[in-house]
Amino acid sequence: MSTGTVATFEDSLERLEVGWTHTSSGELSTVLREVCDDPAVGVELPYDGVELPPWVNTDPTPADLRAANVGITAAGIAIADYGSVVVQGTPDGVEPVSLFGDLHVAVLRKSDIVSGMPEAFEWLGEEFRTGHDSAIIATGPSATADMGALVKGAHGPKDVHVVILDE
């Protein structure tokens, strides 16, 4: 991963009108507080020494999902050319948590940004063959043009924010 890849990723997010913030592990809580409205649900992040702040409900019920404004999850990788984040389905509920809120906040490590689809599929092939069983390549918010104009948030989130952890 080069600086070029990160810049490409940011350009793609810009095009999709998706916001992003760079931060360090220590500053993560502050950044999340700035971008998230309550109530927030989340799934613990798989990064060493990184924890979600206490105001994030990490053990949501269906009622919590329905009421949530924000869902916070990790992203396995991100794809620079497309501005996509790859959200993996896990037993602790990354998929539903990323899906029901109006805003999805995806947290990922800078080193997990790959440049394009071929690299992404190399990674995905490996993941699928070694046990992970699902992943969503999510690019921007949910959208539809079926009602005569482009509207965001047809069934899924209306907005996406990406938090990039600079190690």
Next chain:
Amino acid sequence: MSKAREAKAAKIRQLMETEGDAVNTSTSGFNEGRYQAVQTLDDYEGLKAEARAIKEDAIERLPDLLDQLRETIEENGGTMYIADDAADANRYIREVCEDKDAERVVKSKSMTSEEIEVNDELEAADVDVVETDLGEWVLQVADEAPSHIVAPAIHKSREAIADLFNETFEPDEPLQTAEELTMFARQQLGELIEGADVGMTGANFITADTGTMALVTSEGNARKTAVVPDTHVAVAGVEKVVPAVEDLQPFIELIGKSGTGQNITSYISLLTPPVESPTVDFDDPDTPITENETDRDFHLVLIDNGRLDMRDDEQLRETLYCIRCSACSNVCANFQHVGGHAFGGETYSGGIGTGWEAGVEGLDSAAEFNDLCTGCSRCTTACPVNIDIPWINTVVRDRVNRGEVSEVDWLVDGLTPDEEPGGVSLQKRFFGNFETAAKVGSTFAPVSNWVTQTSVSRNLMERFLGIDARRELPSFQRETLKDWFDARDSHVQNPTRTAVLYPDVYTNHVQVERGKAAVRTLEALGVDVVVPDVRSSGRAPLSQGMIATAEDHAHDVYAGLAEYIDEGRDIVVIEPSDLAMFDNEYEKFLSEKSFQRLSDSSFEVMEYVFGLLENGAPTDALESTDSEEVAYHSHCQQRTLGLEGYTEAVLADLGYDVATSDVECCGMAGSFGYKSEYYELSMDVGSELQGQFQTDETRNRTVVASGTSCLEQLDSLLRRPSRHPVELIAPRR
């Protein structure tokens, strides 16, 4: 006009009025988006070739891949069922629902389930079925059929949807904006998904190595459908299997760009069911989702329904490579004006729809509106897996011809010199044997022109041949190009090259002036030209689905030209649709070597002129200008072959100021615009070209066009006359 033709014309007219505008806006937008989106790819052609190779290989190995997939799915803990036909699939799905005591099934993204009409089966068993794609749901509420394979409700305007919702649901405040309508639907469907017992989805691709299915969506409803209920039934055609996860990559990059012009759709779900995500049980809202019993059940129902027979059918096999992106519909000028409901068919419509309908439902269903394909070939470069869609349409047309037996057979058989069986209609035979008519027309010109233009003969022609009386007929010239050529002296001293000018039917009998201009141009550039007596290319019978006749022409044309090629002569072709025959369709008719030889030796006339000028032929031998303004319409097949740039370059080189039209098609495409059932559609499609050549910038420009049908269409659309570009540059003498 005959009753059947009148009915067809009336249906087309009605669809143009009611659905045309909405369909036009969306499909033209999608198509424009495609041109832009594919430009972002470094190697678009390479990616398409890769996608095609994966599909070719997968269909070749399909039985093995299905075995492998079954093992994988079972190892994963799911069940795979291959259904022979619709009834078999429906029975299986109903039984799964009955086992679960399901009261409600939510559905997302499944054209295949439309094909088998599973909703009817489930509803008869008292299961409530809800479409959750907004477009599909609109159609379910309205009780209508999809008109497009990717955006099923594009024929409905926002106003029509608002009326529908306000009438059906009587909300407190009437709904109006797209935002209001979407949020209302999200709310309604959200609740229906929360209480569903079974989620049913389609699958765009399924990988044999891991059992992963890919779902290409934008709305997020497929994700909810797959993750909320504990039972997931995926329904897809057997052709959706690819070998490995990595094989998905080119398709993921191509599908959104090709279809709606999106770089990528919002969500590509890659699910290996039964998935690990916890189910979300809204009946038990207060238990954390991770504590829920997650005992997921997964059924993959793969449907044959004619597909394995298509695999064995050499001509229809390519249809199975289709990834249902809709590019072929969006690029189709006819589709843009009438939409999928005019293309007929039970489930599939538009470009490749005929192939699917022929394979899945049978010829009757495919025959209905198969004629709407004019063979313009614009879809072949749009298709991300390089399917020769017009060829599939031609094959189906041929089979339909052979299937029908008409009563006038005994009459026509003796009169028309073609290779076809009895069932071909009189109209098709007339257009298919146009070469014969043209010969007679020239021999008796100008009397033949006077006679054909009397109202008595126009009426007869309309009644028996379905030639619309509103369309001006070509005027045959007494002196053919060949006669003119033979009667003059043509000496080029020390020729730089030697060539054959191919005398296509139109140039020889009707557009003789462009033929003369081509000869003068080539000679002025130092080329020794001959105009031999060679048969017509077979384009005319081919477009009527008369393949055997077309093949017969191909052999004769090759035989007529082979000796000249041996002599080292180049073959120069004026009519782009004939060049397209030499470059494409002849591959199906001639031996590989013969095809290559002819194809390699053949050039479009302006392409050839470009080559001569590049190689040092004197520009000042041609007619130049210091500022003449030209409006140029290339030709659909010429553009598909990538040749329009040569005409532009040559004209620019000679000082002309060129504005080129970018509409997909002039709306004429050979015989299409003559047929009374299509005349109005042809003019409607043509209105876009007319518009482009009547702006402030273009209205006074000299009009030039490369194809015969384009020239004829332009003559009926504009008051200014139009000419072939070679007539502009030819030395006057």
